[in-house]
Amino acid sequence: MADPFDVALEDSDLLVEVEMTTNLIIAATASDGPLPVEEIDRILGVIPDDVA
Structure with missing residues (x-):
């Protein structure tokens, strides 16, 4: 049975x-x-608009 509290506590966007x-x-x-x-x-x- 999987432990529901065994979750990754890493947020890649936050990092x-x-x-x-x-x-x-x-x-x-x-x-x-x-x-x-x-x-x-x-x-x-950031890529400037004139380059993109």
């Missing part, structure tokens, strides 16, 4: 969001000023 947030924090900490929008987009994996 991706935490990784992106962590990367933004690291980049912001290493930066001398505000991060340019282009750098934020690169870190988040």
Whole structure:
């Protein structure tokens, strides 16, 4: 009989969001000023409309 309480406690979407947030924090900490929008987009994996 399977244990109904034996569930994976890992949320892959949440892990991706935490990784992106962590990367933004690291980049912001290493930066001398505000991060340019282009750098934020690169870190988040955003593809500009004119490229897509």
